[in-house]
Amino acid sequence: MKILITGGAGFIGSNVADAYIADGHQVTIIDNLSTGCREFINPNASFIEKDICDNDIVDIFTECRFDAVLHFAAQIDVRKSVADPRFDVQVNISGSVNILEAAARAGIKKFLFASTGGALYGEQDYFPADEKHPIRPISPYGVAKASVEKYMFYYYAQYGLDAVALRLANIYGQRQNPLGEAGVVAIFTHKMLRGEQAYIHGSGLQTRDYVNVLDVVQAFRLALGLNGFHILNIGSGIETDVITLFDEINRLTGGRTSRQHKSAAAGEQQRSAIESRLAKEMMGWEPKIDLKTGLLMTVEWFRKQ
Numbered sequence: 001m002k003i004l005i006t007g008g009a010g011f012i013g014s015n016v017a018d019a020y021i022a023d024g025h026q027v028t029i030i031d032n033l034s035t036g037c038r039e040f041i042n043p044n045a046s047f048i049e050k051d052i053c054d055n056d057i058v059d060i061f062t063e064c065r066f067d068a069v070l071h072f073a074a075q076i077d078v079r080k081s082v083a084d085p086r087f088d089v090q091v092n093i094s095g096s097v098n099i100l101e102a103a104a105r106a107g108i109k110k111f112l113f114a115s116t117g118g119a120l121y122g123e124q125d126y127f128p129a130d131e132k133h134p135i136r137p138i139s140p141y142g143v144a145k146a147s148v149e150k151y152m153f154y155y156y157a158q159y160g161l162d163a164v165a166l167r168l169a170n171i172y173g174q175r176q177n178p179l180g181e182a183g184v185v186a187i188f189t190h191k192m193l194r195g196e197q198a199y200i201h202g203s204g205l206q207t208r209d210y211v212n213v214l215d216v217v218q219a220f221r222l223a224l225g226l227n228g229f230h231i232l233n234i235g236s237g238i239e240t241d242v243i244t245l246f247d248e249i250n251r252l253t254g255g256r257t258s259r260q261h262k263s264a265a266a267g268e269q270q271r272s273a274i275e276s277r278l279a280k281e282m283m284g285w286e287p288k289i290d291l292k293t294g295l296l297m298t299v300e301w302f303r304k305q
């Protein structure tokens, strides 16, 4: 198939692009390289350096006649979305609608989206959250993801664009940027391997649901086979607190770092875990890489860099 991947120079998008190319798909990547890396772009992909907000993006869609679009390009930093909600709206809502509109106008049949499980449900009523859990985002980033899911339904209903939103838990693994604010596994691993102090924000008792990027790659492979409109959680259902994560990465990197805490980030969610029974029913997906194994793989990858 001819596939367009936005954000294909980034952490998750580049891993998915590699897998799709290995599967024999013809992949085009659009990325403005704001957080992505040129080195992550698969040499067998066509690359267009471009912003998803550009008005003329529809020309690429009509020219290339893609069979499917995978939309990963985004402003991914929850704290930045709190500091500058208007910028978040511009990229994460307007940019996404720009891509959906171009896809509809070019008659594309399928749209897959990297939504969020963590930031969308907000503080959860029950654990792990399923897809029926109330949507109560406490950040502009989460509000934007919820809005894009609604737009996807609109494009599905109005134009017959098959649309699948995968609500991803906290994803970690090879190629995650260790220099941003998001991605605690990458930040801890990078600092600890360099012998630098890594800090735990707040008590460290806040929990997240960690899924390895290679499991997410498999979810996006399977989602390509779905027709219609679907929203599916992609999580392990397991909560892990930051202290446990810190201690495990410290152990894997030589055990030289002592625990030190910094003030908690304003508005940070306390607990998060999502269940993926529906993803298993609909497309046979379940996570295969447990956290211990995944952290070991990640530390080995960072060590080689």
Ligand SMILES: NC(=O)c1ccc[n+]([C@@H]2O[C@H](COP(=O)([O-])OP(=O)(O)OC[C@H]3O[C@@H](n4cnc5c(N)ncnc54)[C@H](O)[C@@H]3O)[C@@H](O)[C@H]2O)c1
Binding pocket: 006, 007, 008, 009, 010, 011, 012, 013, 030, 031, 032, 033, 034, 035, 036, 037, 050, 051, 052, 053, 071, 072, 073, 074, 075, 076, 091, 095, 114, 115, 116, 117, 167, 168, 169, 170, 171, 172, 177
């Ligand atoms: N990493 C996670 O834990 C996680 C969890 C849930 C959802 N997601 C979503 O998955 C997607 C990929 O995230 P990631 O972790 O790989 O982040 P990333 O920053 O590595 O990837 C985002 C990519 O999009 C590109 N990009 C950003 N703004 C752009 C713009 N305006 N125009 C064109 N390209 C642009 C960046 O250069 C980068 O290559 C995002 O939509 C993110 O919200 C990630």
